[in-house]
Every structure is written in structure tokens, then in C-alpha cells.
Amino acid sequence: MCCRVGVTIMSEKVKLEIYRYNPEQDDKPYMQSFEVPVEKPGMKLLDALNYIKWHLDGSLTYRRSCGEGVCGSDGLNINGVNGLGCITAIEGLKQPIQVRPLPSMDVVRDLVVDMQHFFDQYKQIKPWLQSSTPKPEHERLQSPDERAELDGSYECILCGCCTTSCPSWWWNGDRFLGPAALLQANRWLKDSRDDATGERLDDLEDSFKLYRCHQIMNCMEACPKALNPTKAINDIKRSLAKRKV
Amino acid sequence: MKMNNKQPPLSPHLPIYKWRLTMFASIAHRMSGVFLVLTMPMAFWLLLSMSHGKIMYAYGLSWLQSSTGTVLLWLMCVALFYHLINGIRFLLLDIGKTDSREAMKLSAKIVVFSTIIFALVLAVKI
Amino acid sequence: MRNKDLGTAGTGFHDWYWQRISAVFLLFSIPVLMGVLLLTYNGNISFETLNIALTHPISKTLCNLFLFAMLIHIWTGLKVIVEDYVHTTAMRVFVLNVLLVMLAGFAFYMTYHIWAELAYTFNCIPCGGG
Incomplete structure (x- = not known):
């Protein structure tokens, strides 16, 4: 049972749609699509964001620090519900995974909001x-x-x-x-x-x-x-x- | 780099937030409340008037049994039933009962689904 | 959204408290009202029964209490909604006072209705009892 439904295999790709806004270039925010390979089992959403930043688009901006749900930096709106990127597993999330900044906040840039x-x-x-x-x-x-x-x-x-x-x-x-x-x-x-x-x-x-x-x-x-x-x-x-x- | 003084955008909230059952239970409490504000005083007035005179009684009864009256009565009963049992749910939370995370979610399920059942039963029986 | 801390107004408790007190009263009275209305709708309560049930002085008193509990509950409920969605002080003051006048008017009218038996006043018809 566990190994059939919804479990992503190593070579599989994950689709994401990410909220983008760069105050120096964009008049208004937009959603951008990305595809990220699943690199390891138990991959978290933060790993996917890191992959995008390090391999696909270095301009993607977000906060993160401890990466294990202790510092509280990477609060995000994930598929419509707020949660921490670092402890939210990719597995089980409906794709494309919609990632937005925390709701009703002033957006500084991309996923970073004014706290x-x-x-x-x-x-x-x-x-x-x-x-x-x-x-x-x-x-x-x-x-x-x-x-x-x-x-x-x-x-x-x-x-x-x-x-x-x-x-x-x-x-x-x-x-x-x-x-x-x-x-x-x-x-x-x-x-x-x-x-x-x-x-x-x-x-x-x-x-x-x-x-x-x-x-x-x-x-x-x-x-x-x-x-x-x-x-x-x-x-x-x-x-x-x-x-x- | 050009200077930028424009107002930063507000991140999206209501249109993108995923509906949870507890969120629905809360907004439904408010909507049923507003509907009852509009209909409950009317129902009270009607019942009093019907008790005061035979002709009013006959008028009132024929209006109640018309299709408009029947639908309004059904809607009012459903709204009332929901507002009542969700009200009990809220009162229990106020006195500090059933306020664990699990109980909060379960009680939302109970009130919403029992209202659906009540609405169906009443639609058949009315 | 930047704002200074303006301190506390010391308000809110009474709205919260009376909303709940009136809710408990309505919890017991509203099902009776709806039951009577549904039974009347089904033809199970004749005019004579309804007349005796609602024109007895004790039931008139209960009706009046029910009316006040309902109006308190409506007022506290609508006030919360107005405070949630109406965002300027001027508009809030205006809307809340219009509501207050309407509810007070309704309270006076219905109290009269409960005690004076409007059917007589309008000269409709002799009552079943008499």
C-alpha cells in the first residue's frame, strides 16, 4: 500500500507555481511555474525552493534558517494553507504546488513579507x-x-x-x-x-x-x-x- | 538601480485560502444569523397576529402553506437548527469544554452534517 | 497597517457577555416558537388553541422576555458584524445608530402587539374566545 499511491520516485519531477514579485522590475505580482526533480525520499518543500534558487533561478527570494521547524522563518502559504516550508513534505501535496507568501502582508519581494x-x-x-x-x-x-x-x-x-x-x-x-x-x-x-x-x-x-x-x-x-x-x-x-x- | 517608492502589494488572502470546515462553520453561523435577523422577527409577528384573530389566522395559514411560505419556513428552520447547534458548540468552547484541536474539528463536522440531514428530513416531512 | 498602540478601550466584554446570556435564553425559547409555527403550518394547532396559548398573561410575559432576548442577541450579533466589515468610524457610528433606532422601534411595536392584540385594534374580527 505505502509504496504505490502518491509516493514519488527518484527520477520524478515536481511541478510548482510560485508567487513572484520584484519591486524593482514588476508592476504587479505573478505566478511562475517551475519543475524540480525529486532528489531524495522525504523531500520537503524548502528543498524544492532551494533547488530552484541554486539551479534554476537565483533571483528567487525567501526566508529560511534552521530548516527543521524551529526558527519560524519560512512560514508560507502552501496550496492555500499556511505552514512551514521546511517541515511540509512534497509528498502528498497536490501538484502544481502553489506557493505564496503569508496572506494579507506587505510583500517585500517574492515570498518575503514585512513582519x-x-x-x-x-x-x-x-x-x-x-x-x-x-x-x-x-x-x-x-x-x-x-x-x-x-x-x-x-x-x-x-x-x-x-x-x-x-x-x-x-x-x-x-x-x-x-x-x-x-x-x-x-x-x-x-x-x-x-x-x-x-x-x-x-x-x-x-x-x-x-x-x-x-x-x-x-x-x-x-x-x-x-x-x-x-x-x-x-x-x-x-x-x-x-x-x- | 532605480528608486522605488510605490506601495508594496498585499499578499493574497481570502481568494486563495483553502476552505477548512471550521472556517465554513464560522461563516455559516454568521450567514444563518443574518438570515434569521431578517426572518425570525417576521415569524414571531406572524404567529402573534395569527393568535389574535380568526381572519388573521386564516390569512397567515394560507400564506404559510403557499409555496413561498413553505420554502421560507424550511429555510428558516434549517438556518435556525444550524445556528442553534453551532451556538451550543460555541457555548461549550466558551465554558472551556471540547476545546482540544481534535474536538474542535470533530464538532464542526457534527454540526455541519447534522444540519444537512435535518434539512433533508425536514424537506421530506414538511 | 503600521499603527501605534492606542491602549485599550475597556470595551467588548459586555457585548460578548450579553450575546451569550441571550443565547442561553433563546436556546430554550426559540425551539418552542419554531415548534408552534411548524405545528400550526401542519394544521395541528387550531385557532382556538393558538389563541389561548399566546394570549394568556403568562405567555404574553414570556413572549415579551423572548422579544427582548432576541433583540439583545440581534443587536450584539449585528454590532460584531458591523465592526468587522465597516472600517471608518463615521460609517460605523451611522450604521450602528440606524440599527439601534430600527431595533428600538421594533421593540416598542412588538411589545404593543403582544399586549394589545392588534386584531382588535384593526377591528378585524371578534376573537375566537369572546
């Missing part, structure tokens, strides 16, 4: 420990249970796949913080060492910053680390309800 606003929003939730207790000699301790509260939040690599998949963020991204920033906001709310819970909740209680989430769940479907920002947002809403009602 400034995304990281500004991350900064807005103050992603650092705020403690009122004196600094201990070594470290601030947590019990294993308190540490376990952070599971499902700390794994986030800020690749932007979730935030740029969210229709609410597409329409109101200037004000709605988006799934990634809100997942992190919830991470600091849950941290036993953090003493700024009240101020953090104050900063979130806003019909645009937080309550634009309408359970569309694209973020949860897109997250390459299998996290659940929708649940995190609901946790924040419940925390607000708890201190208010």
Missing part, C-alpha cells in the same frame, strides 16, 4: 516576565504543575502562520492582536512567576484587540507546532469574565 507589524503586535502584549518580588539569587522556581501550565504556549516559534491565516486579522489586523500575540498573552497570564496579571488583562479588554476572534479556527488548523491559539483566546475571555462577573 514588522506582526512583531509590533507581539511587543504590545509585553512578552517578558513582570515580577514584583525581589530578584532571587539564582532563579525563580516553579513547581512541575506550574510549569505544565505553560505547555501548549511556550512551543510557539512566532512564524506567523496562525495570525496571517485569520480572516478577522485580515479585516481588522491594524487593531486585532491576532492569534500569535494572544497565545503569548495567555502564556504570560498563566505563568506562576508573573505578577502583572491584572495589568495584562486590562491591556487585553478591548473589543478590537481581543474580541474580534469568532472561532474561525484557521489558526489552530495552520499552526505547524500543533498548538491551539483559539483555545488560548477563549481562556483569556474566561479570565476576563472571572474577574468581572
Whole structure:
């Protein structure tokens, strides 16, 4: 079974259609077709992009760094769904594989988008420990249970796949913080060492910053680390309800 | 190299994003809601009027049983059924139940497919 | 999309909260309304039954409560939609206030309808009961 359907053989070629835009030459973006040989079993989409850049068209521009789903540089829209190029297998993708930049972002060039606003929003939730207790000699301790509260939040690599998949963020991204920033906001709310819970909740209680989430769940479907920002947002809403009602 | 001050293009979003069932469940909740805003007050008004006078009752019943009335009633019931059970789904998420990734996807499947079955059954029975 | 952090307005919670409170009320009342409408459609509820069922003071009170829950739910729902898709403050203020006036008007009219039995007012016909 495994070796018949959909498995690409060594000499086979993969068809890709890639979003191209060079601000110095192009008036508007267009899709360009490429054919890439399958060089090894388990080939990832990033390998195909690398092949194009190194052998077919050196002008193709994209971000990548670690190549193994840890740095969060190569968030892309692959066949209509956001994901990381480096951990998305070519095998099983419908061809021609449509590769576009993360949705609803300013395109700098080809697959590279301007992440400034995304990281500004991350900064807005103050992603650092705020403690009122004196600094201990070594470290601030947590019990294993308190540490376990952070599971499902700390794994986030800020690749932007979730935030740029969210229709609410597409329409109101200037004000709605988006799934990634809100997942992190919830991470600091849950941290036993953090003493700024009240101020953090104050900063979130806003019909645009937080309550634009309408359970569309694209973020949860897109997250390459299998996290659940929708649940995190609901946790924040419940925390607000708890201190208010 | 020439200077370039033009506004960078916005990468495509809605037209290229692949429809997921949870995304459909959310937009369907909104669309059924808007449809119910238009029809529910009307239905409530009609039922009250029919309870107030014999002639209104007769008029109302003949309009309800006309083809327009029947189709509208069917559409309204389907929209209501969907909005109701997806509403329960959302309320459960609000109180922190069924909010694992798997449960979120499964519950979307359940509400969409049970609405399809309800619509078919009602179309036969009505 | 560049913007400054304008701080928080402290809004949103009440819309969210009342949308859910009204939803729970409607969860129990709307199926009754639809059931009655469907049974009437099928000819299973005669005028006499419908008249007695809906003109009793207790059912009038329940009808009025249902009306308010429905209007709260409509208002919170439409407000979210307007905030999502209408992007200038001026347009939002305009659309939201037009909606508010329409819903308030509907609330007054329907409250009158529930309690005054419009069939009498329009002089239509003597009621079945009397």
C-alpha cells in the first residue's frame, strides 16, 4: 500500500507555481511555474525552493534558517494553507504546488513579507516576565504543575502562520492582536512567576484587540507546532469574565 | 538601480485560502444569523397576529402553506437548527469544554452534517 | 497597517457577555416558537388553541422576555458584524445608530402587539374566545 499511491520516485519531477514579485522590475505580482526533480525520499518543500534558487533561478527570494521547524522563518502559504516550508513534505501535496507568501502582508519581494507589524503586535502584549518580588539569587522556581501550565504556549516559534491565516486579522489586523500575540498573552497570564496579571488583562479588554476572534479556527488548523491559539483566546475571555462577573 | 517608492502589494488572502470546515462553520453561523435577523422577527409577528384573530389566522395559514411560505419556513428552520447547534458548540468552547484541536474539528463536522440531514428530513416531512 | 498602540478601550466584554446570556435564553425559547409555527403550518394547532396559548398573561410575559432576548442577541450579533466589515468610524457610528433606532422601534411595536392584540385594534374580527 505505502509504496504505490502518491509516493514519488527518484527520477520524478515536481511541478510548482510560485508567487513572484520584484519591486524593482514588476508592476504587479505573478505566478511562475517551475519543475524540480525529486532528489531524495522525504523531500520537503524548502528543498524544492532551494533547488530552484541554486539551479534554476537565483533571483528567487525567501526566508529560511534552521530548516527543521524551529526558527519560524519560512512560514508560507502552501496550496492555500499556511505552514512551514521546511517541515511540509512534497509528498502528498497536490501538484502544481502553489506557493505564496503569508496572506494579507506587505510583500517585500517574492515570498518575503514585512513582519514588522506582526512583531509590533507581539511587543504590545509585553512578552517578558513582570515580577514584583525581589530578584532571587539564582532563579525563580516553579513547581512541575506550574510549569505544565505553560505547555501548549511556550512551543510557539512566532512564524506567523496562525495570525496571517485569520480572516478577522485580515479585516481588522491594524487593531486585532491576532492569534500569535494572544497565545503569548495567555502564556504570560498563566505563568506562576508573573505578577502583572491584572495589568495584562486590562491591556487585553478591548473589543478590537481581543474580541474580534469568532472561532474561525484557521489558526489552530495552520499552526505547524500543533498548538491551539483559539483555545488560548477563549481562556483569556474566561479570565476576563472571572474577574468581572 | 532605480528608486522605488510605490506601495508594496498585499499578499493574497481570502481568494486563495483553502476552505477548512471550521472556517465554513464560522461563516455559516454568521450567514444563518443574518438570515434569521431578517426572518425570525417576521415569524414571531406572524404567529402573534395569527393568535389574535380568526381572519388573521386564516390569512397567515394560507400564506404559510403557499409555496413561498413553505420554502421560507424550511429555510428558516434549517438556518435556525444550524445556528442553534453551532451556538451550543460555541457555548461549550466558551465554558472551556471540547476545546482540544481534535474536538474542535470533530464538532464542526457534527454540526455541519447534522444540519444537512435535518434539512433533508425536514424537506421530506414538511 | 503600521499603527501605534492606542491602549485599550475597556470595551467588548459586555457585548460578548450579553450575546451569550441571550443565547442561553433563546436556546430554550426559540425551539418552542419554531415548534408552534411548524405545528400550526401542519394544521395541528387550531385557532382556538393558538389563541389561548399566546394570549394568556403568562405567555404574553414570556413572549415579551423572548422579544427582548432576541433583540439583545440581534443587536450584539449585528454590532460584531458591523465592526468587522465597516472600517471608518463615521460609517460605523451611522450604521450602528440606524440599527439601534430600527431595533428600538421594533421593540416598542412588538411589545404593543403582544399586549394589545392588534386584531382588535384593526377591528378585524371578534376573537375566537369572546
